[in-house]
Amino acid sequence: MADSSWRRERLSRPLFRWAAAALPAMSETERAAIEAGDVWWDAELFTGTPDWRKLLDTPPASLSAEEQAFLDGPVAELCAMIDDWRINWELRDLPADIWAFLKARRFFGMIIPRQYGGLGFSAYAHSEVVRRISTRSVAVAVTVMVPNSLGPGELLLHFGTQAQRDHWLPRLADGRDIPCFGLTSPEAGSDAASMVDTGVVCRGTWEGQETLGIRLNWHKRYITLGPVATVLGLAFKLRDPDGLLGGAAELGITVALVPTDTPGVEIGRRHLPAMQVFQNGPNQGRDVFIPLEAIVGGPERAGQGWEMLMTALAAGRGISLPSLAAASCVFAAHTSGAYARIREQFGIAIGKFEGVQEKLGRMAALAYQVDAARRLTCAGLDAGHKPAVISAIMKYHATERMRVAINDAMDVHAGKAVIDGPRNYLGNIYRAVPVGITVEGANILTRCLIIFGQGAIRAHPFLMQEMAALADADPRRGLDAFDRVFWRHAGHAARNTLRAIGRGWTGGRFAPAPRAAGVAAPYYRQLNRYAAAFALVADAALGSLGGALKRKEAISGRLGDILAELYLLSAVLKRWHDEGRQAADLPLVQWCMESGFATIESSLDGVLANLPGRAVAAVLRLACLPWGVRRRGPADAVTQACAALLLEPSAARERLLPGLARPRAGEAVHDLETAFELAARHADLLDAVRRAGSDHPLPETWSAEQRDAVEAARAAAAKVIEVDSFEPHALRSHAMP
Template sequence: MLLLSVVLIIVLIGVLIYRQVPLPAASAILAISWLILGLFSPCLLSLWLVIPLAAILLVLNVPSLRVPFLSRPVFGLLAKTMPSMSVTEREAIEAGTTWWEKDLFSGRPDWDEFARIGLPRLTEAEQSFIDNEVSEFCALLDEWEIHNSKDLSPEAWQYLKDKGFFGLIIPKEFGGHDFSPYAQSRVMSKIASRSITAAVTAMVPNSLGPGELLMKYGTEEQKQRWLPGLAKGTEIPCFGLTGPEAGSDAGAIPDVGIVCHGLHEGKQVLGLRLTFNKRWITLAPVATVVGLAFKLQDPDGLLGNPDKVEYGITCALLPANHPGVEIGKRHNPGSPFMNGPVMGTDVFIPVDWIIGGTAMAGKGWRMLIECLGAGRGISLPALATASGEVSYRLVGAYSRIRRQFNMEIGKFEGVQDATAEIAGGAYTLEAMRHLVTRGLETGAPSVMTAMAKYHATEIMRRLVNHSMDIVGGRAIQMGPRNFLAFPYQSIPVAITVEGANILTRSLMIFGQGAIRCHPYLFEEMQAMQNPDKEAGVQRFDGLFIRHLGHVFSNLVRTIVTGFTRGRLGGAVPSNADRFSTRWYQRINLLSASLAVTSDFALAILGGNLKRRELLSARLGDVLSQLFIACSILKYHASHIRSHAEDVHAEYALNLALFKAQEALIDFYHNFPVRPVACVLHFLTFPFGRILKKPSDHLIREVGDLIMEDNPVRQNLGQYVYVTQDPEDAAGRVESTYQLLLALGPVWHTFIKAQRSGKLQGDTLAEQLQDAASKNIIQQSDIARLQEYDARRFDCLLTDAFEKL
């Protein structure tokens, strides 16, 4: 009976912790249950057990006991290990919002809330703009001509301005389109599917730039002065943030603005004397208005606070032709979009040109962090998504058109290993686009957009590299026939801008995400840095006790889900079906393990975890891949079920969660405190890994599907510019592929007969006539097959030039 009583108490404690029952109620339930069980097992009522139990419950429940015996010692220990938080770090953490990524980090995702999330849809006006203006603009573009002239055509530039492409985010009251994040992404990806250069040109005014900063922070006078011109395209903006000494570490900018009096338009006014040296500024060579980020100093207290000299990063807006502003010669970033330096020495501007006026002096870093979300969450993922979807369509078509060793190259398993990843990656990118832009409708989730930027561009890198490998020399030789060279050249741009990918993965996703998404950590850090230590301890006490409950609840949750391989220990969305239920269960397990692993890592390593980038990046990978898996499940559920849809989603989900699992295991293998790592590893995967890489059978299925005109290919086609023009780089492949599809089995039947030696004749025409005479094909098929063969051969050719 004693053994049974002990087991019942352990189970009760586990249930109370798992359910996160409030401490007073849980203590009362435990005490009463202990007494009841003691009636049947008197040993439980022994003073040797009752007194320690009572002491523990008293310390946990009575603040006057808990603070000196528990909270204060922990407070002192953690205060030594946690790093101090600079002003810029605090602003970066506080900037923006959180969304579904916070649920995943909590270890207990609210799947009912997830089920209520609806994916974004276009309004009638947005759909019309994409179908008409964007399609018309794409028809004006020739990337080979852009490459040779190193610029868009005058007609393309004028069309961008006339149709308001630079004002997609600007409210209608100022003449803009006021499009949703999803619509902006759709516009940019369709342009990018035609021309990377044109897409980058259109992206910049609609992402990090004066327009967004003015809308969110500008004074009414500044909005009226600049937004109508930006919307109409009569003003072309650029924003100077990075420079020789400050790239990804934008907080290190050396550019300075000194508050002083000076002459402006013949009058003595309060203003700033700016000295700046900016590099890699997109649209700078053609800009009419320049946004600048600099460090503001007020040595004479002219802004009204004599005790404050260093204000920090500030943003201002000034005309490009303002005296002293120098736009340098163009950079060459590979893709020929406009990019160059902006410089100035002792440039005087009125203080009113600070974006938001003097009230926003020194608040530029927070402004920039919040506004980076558009570039990270919309523009760059849109470019990556377009590259993935173009690769899906064209490489899938090419792998069926191109034959080697008497077989379509897409049938070789080695090629299918690559084409399957192209197909799964394109599906993943579109799924991410839907969920991320839906999240941006709720605010500016900085962690989510960092994940989107990093993983979208990394997926793009892999898919385009696979595409180059498959298409081979046809993709290497430059010329108007090449449909892959320019997406390939654009990879470094996507990887490095808006924060280099290494930095984003190593420092931002988990470094910012752990603090931003954790329910207690940020407030605890604030309490530890409170100048009033006693007040800090009191604040920390309430947070810490709830934090303990959070940790132990996730620990129990990990044990339950780990030993049942996710089948127990967590709910799934109410609308989950047979396909999705098992995937949600795996997410529950990995989410719980991520939460408890993160808490143990933070408790043991403290501030050192920030410097252990290899470890923290792996935890960031887990969070990212869980978010990606959720986006795939949500996207899959939004479509009519088909075999092709299920196979693509299964491959993408398998790959995402396998990566999350491996990142977690790699973390355990490298965590310096081995006993803790071993225990956590065992509790999460007591029976070994829960996922393997996509199977060979699944790879073959996806590899076959990418060559077919399947529902996924048709669906992804609506997001890109599709042309049947046989003289166009992409249209040549697409139109030839459509000819092949129209032939049905006839081409395959003829090739099979040709390969088996059944046909007589030295030329294709003779073999076709012989096949018709033997009723292998119909006489009416000969002309169609000859046309396809000519187009097929033309599809394989590369360009040649008299002179280079």
């Protein structure tokens, strides 16, 4: 007891004072963002000693019989209805029959429980639906994803009063009401908390009765479904200057539901985001009066809007855009592999050129990795977790990998992907990439401020407890709590230091691996090495920079990259394990691992090269990177092995590219698949023709069946290679106003 008292007074108290001074001031909006959701596998990674058995024992994401039936039935039917060229070029909107179908089949109610008339789907089913539709049309996918993401439905489920749920949720589920959510304004983009949209508590008339309510004025933009919405979830800053509620004058960000037919609401105008025609536009409100009961959760929830938004985003950000990104990566790999097989230049298929294989191999591996991470994230969500940091990782890294994969696909297709028309199945996805990069938290912000900035506090095993102790209004109680937590933290850091040194100097060769690892054991060992290094460097950066780390965005971004790679690589190993450790898939696993290890070492090197405390950086480098940056990324042979999986029909290709919506006969992707199948089926005949030279007639000894097969394969390839052209009047008739 005496020793504990001596430690507290002589050691902990000075450290307590130093930490209190070093700790940055935290606003209520920052606190709400950090405390939103919870932690899961990210917290394991932050310990420096992740429990791999816990990961491998996590049940894989799966569909119920009802969810599978919905995919096989209504989703397949919807996909067959979609003509993306007509939607984007001719109608610039979804056709009326698709709007009606989405409402009738309750696509807008996937997250709404059955008791309210919704589908009550799991996160994985929600993700699978969005993913499947995304392989047919970005516009339709976004239209479906938004009502099931951040918006009135999600907010009502978490925070709504029972009366609000009973009224709104059945109407949202069956499409009688179309929701949108108004957050972004001209003054407040990524910094949504700086919005100037206001609501003032006052008395007014609602449905013929005088009542206490709110008079709203706002100007929002970039609001998806806004032009056609019937109910607007609105974020604004609430003020009560006359004290009508009996509390503070400035109540803060509040969320309310505003029917769009309320006098003063202006909707209908449209934006055209990167030539994507999903409904998106600005809206305004001038002196719009609503009753206090319109606040989500009722009047007692006034001022709690930011907490609501952060809580809703904690899960939703990990589903919608990552699902679209996963679909895009798979679609890019599928179409590029098929095209590279049938397109010939210089007398050979372009898929045999190493330069093309470099692109194909990367696309294959990214498709494998992003979908692995999507599945793992959905498994966590369906297990009841709401991992805010993992959701941010998924939003950023899935969409960034989508950008790489689509760019690679454009390179492989070359002119075929540049000329727009019904035959171009890549151009619209390419144009849509910036939308995914920008929305739900711009990627620069997400990387530099959220992933590590939030993760360092939320997922760290001790930091939140230390911060709570430092913020305690009772200094004595705070010191006691700090003393207990800090020395546990110190012991943890000491053990991580020893682990990092031991594994760094031995290259991780003796780090543990789970028994089920099999041939992947070296990868688990390396991840254990890098997890220990990350935990040590993260602690050192937090300790040496303190509150200044908020302003060191480049360092924070690199630390976030390391945490993200650890998560994504964990997902790859989990997928390989769940799918039966297929030997044919090992090149994909190897590519992801070698690429990720190179990124981790490069990011560690970047952090250590830029830490202001050079002595600390030197010690950390000696511990974590004693031999320097040695990882070079995937070898050419590995990349080529990944590319080969896309160039031949196989079970491995089917595992890599599951869940693609089937194209309709006569569509460009259907023609591509037909040509690919014919090229693979008649490969020997086509190779014989190629060796003889294209100018030579087919051998007279060949049967009519063989001749027909070659001609059919040639004709199918020629049909795919063709691009669109238009009469001038056809282009003029679809000019934008």
